Amino acid sequence: MILFDFDYERAATLEDAVAILARLQGEARALAGGTDLLPSMRMENIKPRLLVSLGAIEPNEPEMLADGSIRIDALSRLASLENSSLLRDKVPMLAESAHVVGSNQIRQMGTLGGNLCQETRCMQLDQKHDYQFVAPCFKRGGDCCYPFPRNKRDICWSVYMSDIAPALIALDAEVEILGEAGRRRIHVEELFTGNGLKPLKLGQAELLRAVFIPQRPRGYTWGFHKSTVRGGLEFGMAVIAVALQIAEDGMTCADARIVIGAVREAPVRLAAAERSLKGVVLDEKRLAQVAAEASREANPLPHHGFTKRHLMDNIRVYLRRTMAQAIGRARSPER
Amino acid sequence: MGIALSDLAKGGVAAKTKSRTRLISLCVNGEWHEVAVKPRDMLVDVIRDAIGLTGTKASCESGICGACTVLVEDRPVLGCITLAVECEGKQVQTVEGLADGEKLSGIQEAFLDQGAVQCGFCTSGMLMSATALLRRNPKPSRQDINKALEGNLCRCTGYNSIVDAVLQASAQGGVKAVMK
Ligand SMILES: Cc1cc2nc3c(=O)[nH]c(=O)nc-3n(C[C@H](O)[C@H](O)[C@H](O)COP(=O)(O)OP(=O)(O)OC[C@H]3O[C@@H](n4cnc5c(N)ncnc54)[C@H](O)[C@@H]3O)c2cc1C
Ligand code: SF4
Numbered sequence: 001m002i003l004f005d006f007d008y009e010r011a012a013t014l015e016d017a018v019a020i021l022a023r024l025q026g027e028a029r030a031l032a033g034g035t036d037l038l039p040s041m042r043m044e045n046i047k048p049r050l051l052v053s054l055g056a057i058e059p060n061e062p063e064m065l066a067d068g069s070i071r072i073d074a075l076s077r078l079a080s081l082e083n084s085s086l087l088r089d090k091v092p093m094l095a096e097s098a099h100v101v102g103s104n105q106i107r108q109m110g111t112l113g114g115n116l117c118q119e120t121r122c123m124q125l126d127q128k129h130d131y132q133f134v135a136p137c138f139k140r141g142g143d144c145c146y147p148f149p150r151n152k153r154d155i156c157w158s159v160y161m162s163d164i165a166p167a168l169i170a171l172d173a174e175v176e177i178l179g180e181a182g183r184r185r186i187h188v189e190e191l192f193t194g195n196g197l198k199p200l201k202l203g204q205a206e207l208l209r210a211v212f213i214p215q216r217p218r219g220y221t222w223g224f225h226k227s228t229v230r231g232g233l234e235f236g237m238a239v240i241a242v243a244l245q246i247a248e249d250g251m252t253c254a255d256a257r258i259v260i261g262a263v264r265e266a267p268v269r270l271a272a273a274e275r276s277l278k279g280v281v282l283d284e285k286r287l288a289q290v291a292a293e294a295s296r297e298a299n300p301l302p303h304h305g306f307t308k309r310h311l312m313d314n315i316r317v318y319l320r321r322t323m324a325q326a327i328g329r330a331r332s333p334e335r
Numbered sequence: 336m337g338i339a340l341s342d343l344a345k346g347g348v349a350a351k352t353k354s355r356t357r358l359i360s361l362c363v364n365g366e367w368h369e370v371a372v373k374p375r376d377m378l379v380d381v382i383r384d385a386i387g388l389t390g391t392k393a394s395c396e397s398g399i400c401g402a403c404t405v406l407v408e409d410r411p412v413l414g415c416i417t418l419a420v421e422c423e424g425k426q427v428q429t430v431e432g433l434a435d436g437e438k439l440s441g442i443q444e445a446f447l448d449q450g451a452v453q454c455g456f457c458t459s460g461m462l463m464s465a466t467a468l469l470r471r472n473p474k475p476s477r478q479d480i481n482k483a484l485e486g487n488l489c490r491c492t493g494y495n496s497i498v499d500a501v502l503q504a505s506a507q508g509g510v511k512a513v514m515k
């Protein structure tokens with residue numbers, strides 16, 4: 001139950017929704033599946049005056065465009081992504097990353113746009129505050145930070161936990177953003193500020209409209225892993241997305257994109273690890289060495305009870321296995 | 336229904352915005368209901384308190400446990416994080432809609448046969464998730480069942496009897512009724 005009053009309007013089109021958001025000047029929020037927003041409102045971390053429902057806008061099915069890229073409506077439910085035969089066939093990493101989000105009910109309700117625009121999370125933040133007799137932290141407008149008590153500088157080290165964003169960045173995807181001035185397109189990577197206090201580079205009246213995934217290059221292969229304690233209904237302790245391009249010889253790595261999610265204020269792209277994979281033959285020793293360096297490069301924030309050491313170990317082991325999985329997939333006949 | 340639910344629950348919280356109460360109609364288990372709701376009223380509260388169907392439970396009220404699962408347009412959703420206004424004009428099915436009069440549905444019988452109900456708090460949500468699964472996939476594997484029920488927590492049974500019940504209801508053989 002949400003204990004404050006707010007108003008509600010249903011937008012007929014995404015343009016309508018943008019107009020309403022613009023009119024309310026930051027006091028309104030878009031409501032897609034509500035699976036992230038409504039719990040935050042229940043905890044009173046977010047208190048909008050008005051919700052603009054996107055629920056009446058029918059998303060288009062994912063489609064392949066003439067240039068081989070794929071367009072996915074931002075309003076698509078996650079369940080429709082994990083079950084889409086086009087996505088499972090062409091970009092299985094994306095279908096897999098949607099498949100591991102939350103629970104079936106969350107995937108039936110939650111949308112792609114909402115998943116990308118979800119709030120960053122912190123154990124201290126994500127609880128009901130009315131019976132918690134503590135002063136608000138930086139993220140809630142206060143002047144302290146509970147998990148990092150020596151942090152006195154108005155910095156928030158909450159983590160961004162989307163499972164899908166790392167996969168999209170590894171796939172070099174772009175998002176189309178609709179605002180009052182029209183549309184603009186940026187790489188998914190550029191959507192994030194890296195600041196836990198304001199994680200997204202989106203204006204008050206801007207909404208995601210679609211995600212575009214470029215055609216996969218020749219020799220493309222992928223690996224994806226979400227580390228959890230239980231294996232279901234859980235945010236990741238670390239999420240690993242790997243896209244490799246294997247050269248004609250079947251041995252050398254021509255290109256690599258490695259992204260780690262759920263360990264910092266934004267998904268982290270491991271540029272140094274990517275460079276050290278390029279142009280080399282990928283044997284086990286090499287993978288182990290790159291994974292060890294990469295776990296330092298990822299520089300995870302301790303979160304949800306996991307220490308930095310633990311998360312680095314987790315990334316080291318699972319990144320190596322995920323890269324090996326990607327290579328194995330390239331060598332086996334059915335991708 | 337003259338007053339909205341949240342008026343009753345307001346307690347001492349001062350409202351910042353005065354929101355409009357609206358009349359919405361929704362079809363629950365084949366019957367249309369007109370209810371007065373405020374934007375902040377959740378579907379589970381409207382089903383329980385305004386419509387009076389208390390089979391659907393509210394427990395964590397934050398989208399985690401699945402006790403509040405109902406079907407909206409045949410999709411299993413969480414009533415505790417769904418605004419009732421979002422369901423205007425929609426078809427909702429709750430656990431009360433599974434039985435045909437006194438005759439229980441196959442999945443309900445299977446839950447009894449397997450002893451898959453202990454305290455019963457999770458049961459209505461489990462039944463709705465299982466019903467949605469069997470409609471979409473009449474012959475699920477054990478793994479399919481685990482995945483479909485991952486959003487429904489049970490503190491009593493240890494889950495095995497529940498998975499067995501879904502297998503039994505899917506008539507694939509291999510599970511014997513233990514409570515008969
Ligand atoms: C129990 C539970 C478990 C979860 N587990 C996971 C998990 O494992 N992995 C994971 O990634 N997430 C998880 N989530 C978070 C969330 O449910 C999902 O990320 C979901 O995809 C969010 O989508 P939504 O449509 O429900 O978003 P909403 O709640 O509707 O919106 C979230 C935010 O995005 C904004 N927004 C929505 N649509 C758009 C748009 N088109 N353009 C711009 N902004 C938009 C909203 O204004 C809001 O600020 C979980 C949530 C719960 C409650
Ligand atoms: S990390 Fe951010 S959300 Fe968590 S307590 Fe510190 S300021 Fe608050």
Ligand code: FES
Binds near residue numbers: 392396401414
């Ligand atoms: S009460 Fe809705 S998920 Fe727990």
Ligand code: FES
Binds near residue numbers: 458488
């Ligand atoms: S039977 Fe008690 S919670 Fe499942």
